[in-house]
Amino acid sequence: MAEPVRLPLITNSRAKSFRRCARHHLISYQQGIRPIEKAGPLGFGGIFHKMLESWWLASELKLGRPLPRSSSRTFRTNSTASGTKS
Secondary structure, X not given: OOOOOOOOOOOHHHHHHHHHOHHHHHHHHHOOOOOOOOOHHHHHHHHHHHXXXXXXXXXXXXXXXXXXXXXXXXXXXXXXXXOOXX
16 A cells, blocks of 8 residues: 655745745745844844843742743753853
8 A cells, every 4th residue: 555645734834925925935945045144123022032031030039939830941041051040
């Protein structure tokens, strides 16, 4: 018996990319070419979200509330990477 053919996963983002520009879809999804650097606003947004997360986690620790499991791992990883101890 022949092995079934596996179809590629088509995400909503991939379909929107194709509808917007077939060439962009080809380069991004089929050839796998990505920009070397993120756009400036995306970098700033990521830094801003990390700052908000750190502020929230610090306020939760000061109040003595237990941290969510995923957040405490992120906090420890970020604080040990910067050289401070948690």
